[in-house]
Amino acid sequence: MSQQIDNVASEIDASMKKLRASMRGIQIRTAGFKRDHDALARGVADFTVLLIEAEALVNKERTRRRRRR
Secondary structure (H helix, E strand, O other): HHHHHHHHHHHHHHHHHHHHHHHHHHHHHHHHHHHHHHHHHHHHHHHHHHHHHHHHHHHHHHOOOOOOO
């Protein structure tokens, strides 16, 4: 599970870097696009932080389980 969360977080990071690179050539102030982009970036950042925090909780639960004999 931890590996999957790491993969998702790294893919999100790569996607956001591609989005930032693609924003360089367009006019971002037209039609409120900058506002939408900023809202998306904040939402994705919040989601990524929650995902990484959830990874810590998943790992904590996994180590607390009682092992079968």
